[in-house]
Every structure is written in C-alpha cells, then in structure tokens.
Amino acid sequence: MSWFKRSKENINTRTEEKNNTPDGLWEKCPNCKKTLQSKQLRKNAYVCMNCEHHLRIGSEEYFELLFDEAEYDEIAGNLISGDPLEFVDTKRYPDRLRDTMKKTGLNDAIRAAVGNINGFSTVVCAMDFSFIGGSMGSVMGEKICRAIDYCLENHYPLLIISRTGGARMMEGALSLMQMAKISAKLTLLAKARIPYISLLTDPTTGGVTASFAMLGDLNISEPGALIGFAGPRVIKETIGRDLPEGFQQADFVQEHGFLDFIVNRKELKDRLYKTFRLLMVTKVEA
Amino acid sequence: MMSNHIFDFERPIAELEKKLDEMRKTAADNGVEMEAEATLLERKVHDLKNNVYSNLSRWQRVQVSRHPERPYALDYIQHISEEFIELYGDRTYRDDKAMIGGLARVNGQTVMFVGQQKGRSTKDRQFRNFGMPNPEGYRKALRLMKMAEKFGIPVISLIDTPGAFPGIEAEERGQGEAIARNLMDMSVLRVPIICIIIGEGASGGALGIGIGDRVYMMENTWYSVISPESCSSILWRSWENKEEAAEQLRLTAEDNLRLKIIDGIIKEPLGGAHRDPQAAYQAVREQIVADLTRFAGADPDELIQARITKFTSMGAYIEKSEKEPVASS
Numbered sequence: 070m071s072w073f074k075r076s077k078e079n080i081n082t083r084t085e086e087k088n089n090t091p092d093g094l095w096e097k098c099p100n101c102k103k104t105l106q107s108k109q110l111r112k113n114a115y116v117c118m119n120c121e122h123h124l125r126i127g128s129e130e131y132f133e134l135l136f137d138e139a140e141y142d143e144i145a146g147n148l149i150s151g152d153p154l155e156f157v158d159t160k161r162y163p164d165r166l167r168d169t170m171k172k173t174g175l176n177d178a179i180r181a182a183v184g185n186i187n188g189f190s191t192v193v194c195a196m197d198f199s200f201i202g203g204s205m206g207s208v209m210g211e212k213i214c215r216a217i218d219y220c221l222e223n224h225y226p227l228l229i230i231s232r233t234g235g236a237r238m239m240e241g242a243l244s245l246m247q248m249a250k251i252s253a254k255l256t257l258l259a260k261a262r263i264p265y266i267s268l269l270t271d272p273t274t275g276g277v278t279a280s281f282a283m284l285g286d287l288n289i290s291e292p293g294a295l296i297g298f299a300g301p302r303v304i305k306e307t308i309g310r311d312l313p314e315g316f317q318q319a320d321f322v323q324e325h326g327f328l329d330f331i332v333n334r335k336e337l338k339d340r341l342y343k344t345f346r347l348l349m350v351t352k353v354e355a
Numbered sequence: 356m357m358s359n360h361i362f363d364f365e366r367p368i369a370e371l372e373k374k375l376d377e378m379r380k381t382a383a384d385n386g387v388e389m390e391a392e393a394t395l396l397e398r399k400v401h402d403l404k405n406n407v408y409s410n411l412s413r414w415q416r417v418q419v420s421r422h423p424e425r426p427y428a429l430d431y432i433q434h435i436s437e438e439f440i441e442l443y444g445d446r447t448y449r450d451d452k453a454m455i456g457g458l459a460r461v462n463g464q465t466v467m468f469v470g471q472q473k474g475r476s477t478k479d480r481q482f483r484n485f486g487m488p489n490p491e492g493y494r495k496a497l498r499l500m501k502m503a504e505k506f507g508i509p510v511i512s513l514i515d516t517p518g519a520f521p522g523i524e525a526e527e528r529g530q531g532e533a534i535a536r537n538l539m540d541m542s543v544l545r546v547p548i549i550c551i552i553i554g555e556g557a558s559g560g561a562l563g564i565g566i567g568d569r570v571y572m573m574e575n576t577w578y579s580v581i582s583p584e585s586c587s588s589i590l591w592r593s594w595e596n597k598e599e600a601a602e603q604l605r606l607t608a609e610d611n612l613r614l615k616i617i618d619g620i621i622k623e624p625l626g627g628a629h630r631d632p633q634a635a636y637q638a639v640r641e642q643i644v645a646d647l648t649r650f651a652g653a654d655p656d657e658l659i660q661a662r663i664t665k666f667t668s669m670g671a672y673i674e675k676s677e678k679e680p681v682a683s684s
Contacts, residue, residue, distance in 0.1 A: 238586055299526065
C-alpha cells in the first residue's frame with residue numbers, strides 16, 4: 070500500500086498559463102498571454118515586449134517612470150476619506166476603505182507629487198485602479214485641488230493621469246460634486262496660463278471623463294486605452310445591440326476629435342517634457 | 356381629486372377619497388343632509404395625506420419625482436414667465452429635444468432658461484428621448500448661457516433628467532467632453548445662475564447644467580451620483596435592492612441640504628407638484644424672483660469667486676496625522 074494518494078492524474082496547467090512564480094520574477098501579458106520577465110518589463114515601461122500592450126500600472130510606477138532619479142515629494146498624502154453618508158452595501162464604507170488601505174498600502178485612489186521631468190519641475194497626479202476601481206471621492210477632489218494650488222504658487226505645470234471607473238458611489242452626491250469642484254478649480258490654472266495635460270489611460274470612464282480628464286489643454290492617451298462617458302456594458306444594455314469593433318478605444322476617441330495625440334508609454338516622459346517646454350518656454354535663442 | 360397614477364403608498368388615501376365622493380353623491384341623489392359626516396371624512400383624508408407624505412421613504416420620493424403627471428421644464432417656464440421665446444440648436448450639429456431653452460421675462464426681468472425636457476405621451480417621451488440629452492444638448496445649453504453672459508442676462512436652469520444618454524453616437528460626439536466643458540464654463544460665467552431640480556437629478560447628466568450661485572431642490576426630487584436602480588445593479592448585482600440603494604445614497608432634498616450640496620428646498624403642494632401644479636409654479640416663481648432681486652447688480656468677479664469657493668469647498672475628508680499608521684484599528 071502506498072503512502073501517498075495522487076488526487077489528480079497529471080499536472081494540467083500549461084506552462085505558458087502559469088502565473089505567480091516566486092519573487093515576482095515573471096509576469097504574464099494579459100493581452101498576448103506571453104510570459105515576461107519582470108525586470109525587463111519594468112525597463113520597458115510595463116509595455117509588453119511581445120505585443121506592445123500597455124499593462125495597467127499605478128501611481129508608484131508612473132512616478133518612477135516620469136520623475137528624474139525617481140525622486141519626488143508627495144502632496145497631501147495624508148488625506149483619507151470620511152463617511153458622510155454612513156454608507157453600507159455589502160460592507161460598511163469605512164470597513165471597505167480600511168481593508169483596501171491595508172491591501173494596497175495606499176490612502177486613496179490618487180496620489181499627487183512634485184518632481185522633475187528632465188529637469189523641468191512638474192506636478193503629477195496619478196490614479197491607482199487597485200483602490201476601489203480608481204474611483205473619485207472627496208479625497209481625489211481635495212488632492213487635485215491642493216496639487217493645483219501648488220502649481221499656482223510655484224508656476225509649475227500639471228499632469229493628471231486618469232485610470233478610473235468614475236465617481237465613487239459610496240459618497241453619493243458628494244462624489245458627484247468633486248466633478249464640479251475640480252472643474253471650477255481648473256479655471257484658476259487656466260487664468261494663470263499654466264498648462265494642464267490630461268493623460269487618459271485604460272480605463273477612463275464616468276464622472277472623471279465628464280469633468281477634468283476632458284479639460285486638459287492637451288488630452289492625450291496611451292495606445293488601446295478604453296475612454297468613454299458611459300461604460301460599454303451600459304451602452305450595450307441601453308441600445309440592445311453589439312458595439313462596433315474598437316468602440317471607445319484610444320484610436321476611436323482620437324479619430325472623433327477628443328485626443329491631441331496617443332503616446333507610447335516608453336516615449337511618454339520625453340513627449341511630456343517637450344510639450345510643457347514648448348508651452349512654457351515660448352522663446353529660446355535660435 | 357386623486358390622479359390616474361396611484362402609488363402603493365397612496366392607496367389608503369385613494370380609498371378614503373373614493374368613500375368621500377360616494378358619500379357626497381349619495382347625499383345629493385337622495386337629498387340627504389350629510390355635510391357634517393363629509394367634513395369629518397374630509398379632515399380624515401387631509402390628516403392621512405399629511406401623515407403619508409411627510410413620512411415618505413427615500414425610494415417613495417424617487418417615485419414621486421418620476422410621477423408621469425409631474426410638471427416638466429416647459430410647463431414651469433410657460434406658467435412663470437410673462438413672455439417666452441424658445442431657442443433651438445447647438446450651432447454645430449443639431450437641436451436636442453431633450454434639452455430646451457430660451458429667452459423669457461420673469462417679474463419684468465429678462466432671463467435665459469435652460470433645462471431638460473421629458474415627454475408625457477409615449478410618442479412625446481420618445482421625441483424627448485426621456486429627458487436624456489446627447490452632447491449637442493449640453494452644447495446647446497452652453498450656447499444659450501454664453502448668449503446670456505453677453506447680454507448680462509441671469510440664467511435659470513431647470514434640472515430633470517434620468518441621466519445623459521448612454522449611446523454610441525453620444526460617445527462619438529463626446530458626451531464626456533460636452534458635460535466637462537459646461538462644468539468649467541459655468542464656473543466662470545459672468546452672470547448669476549440659479550439651478551432648480553424639478554424632478555430627477557441623475558449624476559453628470561444633471562450636473563452638466565447644475566453649476567449655480569444658488570442650487571435648489573423641490574421637495575419631492577432626488578439628486579445623486581447614480582440612480583438607485585443602477586447603484587443596486589452595481590453593488591448588489593441585482594435591481595432588486597433599489598429601495599436599499601435609495602436609502603444608502605441619501606439622495607433626497609433634505610439629505611442634500613444637510614450635506615451642504617444645495618442651498619434650499621422649495622416646498623411642494625401636499626402630495627407632490629402634480630397635485631396642484633399652479634401652487635408648484637407659484638413656489639418656483641417666488642424663489643426665482645427672490646434670487647433675481649438678490650443678485651441684481653451683482654459684481655461678476657465677486658459672483659464667480661463666490662461660486663468657485665462654494666463648489667471647491669465641497670467634500671468630506673480627514674487629514675490623517677503623520678504618526679498614525681495607515682491602516683490602524
């Protein structure tokens with residue numbers, strides 16, 4: 070009699086489907102399913118070496134990618150959400166927040182920071198989709214407003230990187246009002262003639278699209294990003310038919326006139342630097 | 356008289372009113388004096404109404420806000436203006452029937468109305484796209500508001516929408532951009548803006564004409580980031596929890612006043628605006644006239660500064676002290 074009983078006949082995971090290898094040495098491209106070496110992927114700005122798919126990354130990765138020597142100071146990092154509605158769905162909102170903070174190590178779905186992009190001081194706000202779907206609540210509104218104040222005080226340009234499902238339901242009308250709050254605040258930046266670039270990444274939908282993400286002096290995007298007001302599922306349910314190929318993807322949005330350009334993430338830093346510099350240093354010695 | 360559309364919670368009232376009618380009819384037919392009894396019953400109806408309508412749940416308020424006989428934007432405009440000329444088109448693509456607007460005179464003052472318009476008959480509802488504007492609707496409203504700015508005319512915005520239209524063409528023409536543009540440009544419009552939610556105030560579709568120096572809700576309306584049905588389908592994965600979602604969203608006029616999102620509540624006649632439209636028109640007109648007087652001759656720069664301060668102050672957040680660990684307790 071054998072000591073061990075084999076519960077499954079064979080190992081039935083195919084090698085290329087294997088995930089979660091130790092030490093995070095490997096990652097799998099969600100688009101082409103190819104296994105990629107993490108170190109190389111990072112060097113490649115988290116763009117798949119095989120198919121050029123732009124993997125979803127968060128604030129930390131963008132800050133490292135954009136700021137010289139990956140050095141930056143965070144702005145208003147200590148803001149956390151209140152619970153104005155005492156909202157309860159399948160969980161109490163404060164519990165959901167606490168659990169998400171623990172899981173992600175983040176305080177909310179957006180971080181703001183100031184640093185240099187090729188020596189050019191810039192304020193960057195970047196969203197984390199891992200924090201309740203990158204949803205916009207009071208903290209996002211206030212953080213962006215303080216980032217704008219920082220821009221106004223120092224005459225630094227602003228970049229906001231959106232990756233979000235839209236407004237955060239658990240803050241009800243207050244989250245809706247963050248659309249108004251940020252849009253109103255952006256008028257001050259416009260008045261001071263300080264450039265604001267909005268980078269829409271995969272996905273950017275809902276109340277964020279219907280406010281500051283579409284209000285950049287330049288609205289730009291990464292290849293393949295889903296960008297829209299209503300999500301594809303809602304539209305499909307409303308009209309009762311399938312959506313056309315490529316609908317709401319970056320190319321589509323650019324073709325319809327709402328994006329200034331689409332930029333590969335590997336060229337993002339350089340392109341941002343050049344754009345900001347053209348807008349802010351309007352005369353140099355020839 | 357009861358309306359043709361009776362909600363479940365109105366049934367006891369309807370039954371009592373029917374009884375009263377029958378009593379009056381019997382009395383008249385048989386020449387019997389029953390006035391004392393009738394008066395007593397009438398008082399009972401009144402008390403019951405008072406009791407029912409002052410204790411509506413949040414979901415019941417949502418139902419009243421959608422009552423098919425409720426006055427819509429054009430009803431208000433026609434009844435509170437001395438003159439009205441409707442204006443059409445966004446000058447870019449086409450005229451959106453779900454968004455109406457035009458020049459009017461209220462209490463002698465020229466104003467610019469904008470607002471979402473719902474339809475009453477099946478055909479009319481379709482014609483108005485159920486009050487769901489496309490991008491051209493928001494651009495039409497902005498065009499009219501810019502015209503108002505040019506001529507120094509106050510803007511009055513009447514909000515009543517189940518949301519901006521989620522369709523293929525709406526996305527192609529930039530629904531998000533259209534609403535966003537309105538939020539920014541309304542923030543710095545150099546004339547007074549008065550917003551009144553007269554029915555449904557659903558999310559970005561409502562906010563797209565909702566940036567004002569004064570924002571009011573009528574008593575039986577709702578205003579939130581999402582409809583209770585959609586909220587239920589996202590958070591509970593089913594439409595069945597819409598009543599619970601309505602509770603959690605805190606979407607009534609009272610809730611929004613407490614959250615400092617609106618500046619005041621306009622009282623409705625007992626049972627809702629549709630029970631006595633004339634009284635509803637009167638209440639809305641009084642509020643508009645009061646605000647037109649308040650803002651008469653206001654300095655545009657001060658107006659804009661106050662408007663920006665009003666909206667940038669909204670939010671509920673905590674400044675965590677640096678020493679405290681991130682995810683304590």
